Amino acid sequence: MSEDDRTREMSRDPHPPRRPAVQAGRLWAGGVATAVIAALIAMVGFLIVRVLLQIPYLAPIEGDIIGGWDGAVQLAIAAALAALAATGLAQLLLVAVPSPMAYFGWIAGLLTAVATVYPLAFSTEPLTVRIATGVIHLVIGMAIISLVTTTVTSASTRI
Template identity: 75%
Template sequence: MAEADDRTREIGAERTTARRRPAVEASKLWAGGVATAVIAALIAMVGLLITRVLLQIPYLAPIESGVVGDTDQVVRLCIISALAALAATGLAHLLLLAVPSPMAYFGWIVGLLTAVAAVWPLAFSTEPLTVGVATGVIHLVIGMSIISLVTTTATSSSTRA
């Protein structure tokens, strides 16, 4: 009888602990978000180098201007990529706290934004088609990495996802 009472207390303690645990471990989520931001910026840089060096597409500046091209625009692309990753992390955090099936909504929202970012240079750019395609592919790869990394981080840092 005493064993049953002890087990009942253990189960009650487990339930109390489970209730007190936060739905989102924000420190884990944001650490993953920062890591994703670094990766997104590096993907932007690698995409730029592949485009300019291997494919010889004059992305962000004429090829004659050097390997990297216009440094200000390169830095801007890397910073925007990192900010997009941090914004996606913020969106995931908000959705984890506020909506049912948060990762389904996250996937749709960020997936559609990635599609817009990939198609935008083709639809609204005055650059040659090769530059527009290269830009769209770089944006697509950055967006896909953000989706996969933030989704994985949010799932592992949440009890809800």
């Protein structure tokens, strides 16, 4: 055996890296909790912008109690669905790709960037409304990324 062959043989890891085993129940319980938190962030963001800052965000300020909340409820539902989609993406990446959380971070981060910049670039709303929308989307995205990453870490074990 040549020296190159011995060097290659010694550099091989006799124990290849193991895939994480995911406790699906814990992962999805964390995903549902993340969805609730994302929806609540959307509602709090709506209240801060509408009540404290008096920016006509998602609906006219003169709207009645029920009608004035339509946009906020839609945003909360979208935020919750985004959190559940992020949980599904994380689970898919865990079983399909090497370094799954690196891919998750890139995908979720870029989707958050799109959700943040989109209203700034393509909305016809006043600038204050566009900025408020972008900031709320950014905070929701950051929370989802943080919580799903923590949930995956907690729900994964090396086998």
